[in-house]
Amino acid sequence: MLATIAGMTRLIAGIDFERPAHEVARKLIGVTVLVDGVGGRIVETEAYDREDPASHAFTGRSERNFAMFGPPGHAYVYRSHGLHWCLNFVCMEDGHGAGVLIRALEPVKGLDAMHARRKFDDVHILCAGPGRLCQAMAVTRAHNAMALDAPPFELRARTGRVQVVAGPRIGISKAVDVPWRFGLANSPYLSKPFR
């Protein structure tokens, strides 16, 4: 399943989603994501690979996770604990679906709308967590499998350099030591600090 012809790879905000999830997760730090013009700069991500026991794709395709199996550059939105929505960007390498969980944003656009949806939370908490940022941007199942390079989504390439830190992923019980959580160093908008 090679959609890539040398030099002809289609990029979204400078990102090639036909790369390993951990590589895409690292490169997404500093990229701005907007949904209907509301959102911010990505400061925290986690990679979930096809061969990864912690990944929803690990046990195969289902009604919930089909978006993870492609195409790349689309959204995978799932419900967590029966309550919260979580947003992933789908990656593919050699036809294997994988995802990058968006874990935290630095709020940039549409602050009023996000504060209103989040009961006027402090700006440092507003998008600090996968469930919180989905509530702030009003992401739901309706966004599942949508393309990231078309409305309501908009991705903007990062400008300038960023210092990225890595560590173990949060809230999982399998593959606990895999260091596939990435963050913008010293950002005050992380869901949890890196140590």
Next chain:
DNA sequence: CTTAGGATCGCCT
């Protein structure tokens, strides 16, 4: 500041 429990539902065993 740290920890514990509840909410709530679709998927997997």
Next chain:
DNA sequence: GGCGATCCTAAGC
């Protein structure tokens, strides 16, 4: 029937 890629609140130290 069990258990989450979570979040909020309340209580304890």
